[in-house]
Amino acid sequence: MVMKKSIKNIFSQFRSIWVVLKNIFSKRETKLYPEEKIKLSFRYRGKIVLTKTEQGEERCVACNLCATVCPVDCISLQKKVNKKNKRWYAKFFRINFSRCIFCGLCEEACPTAAIQLTPNFELSEFKRKNLIYEKKDLLISTSGKYPDYDFYNYTGVSIKGKFKGELKNESKPIKSTTLLP
Amino acid sequence: MNRNFIMLKTIILLLLTISFSASLSVIERRLLGLFQNRYGPNRVGWQGSLQLIADMIKIFFKEDWIPPFSNKIIFVLAPIISFSSLLIIVPIIPITKELLIIDINIGILFFLMMASLSVYSILFAGWSSNNKYALLGALRASAQTLSYEIFLGLSLMGVVLRAGSFNILDILNSQKQVWNIVPQFFGFIAFFISSLGISHRHPFDQPESEQELADGYHLEYSGIKFGLFFIGEYISITTLSGLMTVIFLGGFYGPFFPSVIWFLIKMICLIFLFILIRASLPRPRYDQMISFGWRWCFPVTLLNLLGTSIWLIC
Numbered sequence: 022m023v024m025k026k027s028i029k030n031i032f033s034q035f036r037s038i039w040v041v042l043k044n045i046f047s048k049r050e051t052k053l054y055p056e057e058k059i060k061l062s063f064r065y066r067g068k069i070v071l072t073k074t075e076q077g078e079e080r081c082v083a084c085n086l087c088a089t090v091c092p093v094d095c096i097s098l099q100k101k102v103n104k105k106n107k108r109w110y111a112k113f114f115r116i117n118f119s120r121c122i123f124c125g126l127c128e129e130a131c132p133t134a135a136i137q138l139t140p141n142f143e144l145s146e147f148k149r150k151n152l153i154y155e156k157k158d159l160l161i162s163t164s165g166k167y168p169d170y171d172f173y174n175y176t177g178v179s180i181k182g183k184f185k186g187e188l189k190n191e192s193k194p195i196k197s198t199t200l201l202p
Numbered sequence: 203m204n205r206n207f208i209m210l211k212t213i214i215l216l217l218l219t220i221s222f223s224a225s226l227s228v229i230e231r232r233l234l235g236l237f238q239n240r241y242g243p244n245r246v247g248w249q250g251s252l253q254l255i256a257d258m259i260k261i262f263f264k265e266d267w268i269p270p271f272s273n274k275i276i277f278v279l280a281p282i283i284s285f286s287s288l289l290i291i292v293p294i295i296p297i298t299k300e301l302l303i304i305d306i307n308i309g310i311l312f313f314l315m316m317a318s319l320s321v322y323s324i325l326f327a328g329w330s331s332n333n334k335y336a337l338l339g340a341l342r343a344s345a346q347t348l349s350y351e352i353f354l355g356l357s358l359m360g361v362v363l364r365a366g367s368f369n370i371l372d373i374l375n376s377q378k379q380v381w382n383i384v385p386q387f388f389g390f391i392a393f394f395i396s397s398l399g400i401s402h403r404h405p406f407d408q409p410e411s412e413q414e415l416a417d418g419y420h421l422e423y424s425g426i427k428f429g430l431f432f433i434g435e436y437i438s439i440t441t442l443s444g445l446m447t448v449i450f451l452g453g454f455y456g457p458f459f460p461s462v463i464w465f466l467i468k469m470i471c472l473i474f475l476f477i478l479i480r481a482s483l484p485r486p487r488y489d490q491m492i493s494f495g496w497r498w499c500f501p502v503t504l505l506n507l508l509g510t511s512i513w514l515i516c
Contacts, residue, residue, distance in 0.1 A: 027498070034483060041237050041482035051240040 061140035066123045068141040072165035080135030083111040087127035095120035106181040114156040119149050133172035137165045219292050223436035228253045230477050237481040266425030276330035281430035284323035288438040291316050295444045298454050298461040309370035317400050321347045324419045331422035339418025343409035345488045349495030350399035356503040357392035360510040374453045381452040388506040390450045392499045401438035404480035408488050443472035
């Protein structure tokens with residue numbers, strides 16, 4: 022019994038050598054990354070961008086939800102109101118990518134779908150301060166993942182040319198100062 | 203004139219051996235990549251050809267730290283022994299008829315002596331580092347030595363019997379008709395296994411097992427001292443496969459090609475086998491290894507010796 026088992030063991034050693042030797046002729050699994058570009062999923066959480074609507078308006082209304090939800094506090098921004106069309110926008114919008122953990126919570130929190138994570142992960146820099154992205158670095162000219170979505174078409178926030186209660190899915194605001202129905 | 207020639211030959215052979223062994227570290231990584239369906243180092247230079255230089259620059263500029271709690275003289279001595287003990291047997295390996303530095307009558311015995319001396323490097327390194335893991339590695343090395351030294355000598359004795367001499371050139375000349383690997387097959391297998399043990403290669407690398415002992419006996423070594431251990435391993439692979447070529451595979455004898463080419467082909471095949479075995483076999487426990495050595499290799503080599511002597515008498 023012991024003899025049989027030992028011979029079997031020794032045979033299995035030779036077999037494993039043979040199996041490994043056969044690997045020479047099989048295809049290599051490694052991707053040669055910089056030469057061979059990687060196609061990542063559409064939902065990959067890479068570099069963060071700020072998107073615009075189809076009309077070319079900034080989506081971000083500086084509501085600060087992304088900065089609040091951010092677990093590492095890497096987002097900072099300040100609200101400002103555009104005098105002309107009464108839209109809110111971010112006076113500055115800053116993401117410190119050396120802190121960012123690409124969790125995607127900002128994207129989930131954003132009511133206007135402005136902040137979005139893209140499959141671009143090539144963010145390496147030699148200096149840390151180059152990783153602090155300002156609004157001009159983050160803002161892109163296209164609408165990203167949700168092209169049709171415009172925040173002001175779905176909510177009762179009034180801007181110039183659209184007042185409260187004008188949307189189809191919206192009822193007229195109640196005037197709380199009068200007693201009339 | 204003659205003395206100068208020998209000097210030159212020696213230096214050239216020494217440099218060739220060391221540089222080949224050093225480049226083995228890259229060749230091995232490439233080959234391991236091949237066995238494991240990946241590319242090895244292929245970034246520095248064309249197909250990773252300058253990787254060796256990059257490694258050397260890295261290892262030269264690392265801090266060469268001697269731990270204050272170590273025994274300093276022995277700590278420094280250990281890598282030197284490791285590097286040189288098997289390098290010293292290069293002169294007795296005849297690469298061709300002319301390319302042999304010394305032709306001594308006790309060639310095999312000289313090799314056995316150097317092989318047993320190489321154990322000291324590990325014992326010294328493990329003991330003088332004053333580190334528990336290093337000492338455990340050294341202990342395992344001694345356990346391993348117990349299991350391979352015996353049949354290392356015995357497996358060569360069949361060859362010695364056939365040639366009737368300890369001289370390596372005589373052994374070479376005795377295999378003009380048939381290589382020793384055919385009549386001495388079990389001797390070859392046993393010698394190959396024990397040479398895996400001498401060079402501390404997988405699967406017999408218990409003294410330096412990374413997973414359990416965090417690199418074992420050379421745990422406290424850094425910089426060029428570690429480099430000496432590292433290159434020492436490849437030097438022992440090179441010299442042992444050269445020796446195996448000479449003793450078992452007919453050395454430089456072969457048709458068509460010049461003798462150097464034959465020697466190199468055989469040697470490189472053996473090195474390939476070393477690396478292949480590293481890529482494929484798991485590491486046994488040291489008690490498994492001792493039992494394998496004593497219950498399998500020892501009787502097999504004894505029977506081989508017995509059979510050879512009976513065949514020679516008849």
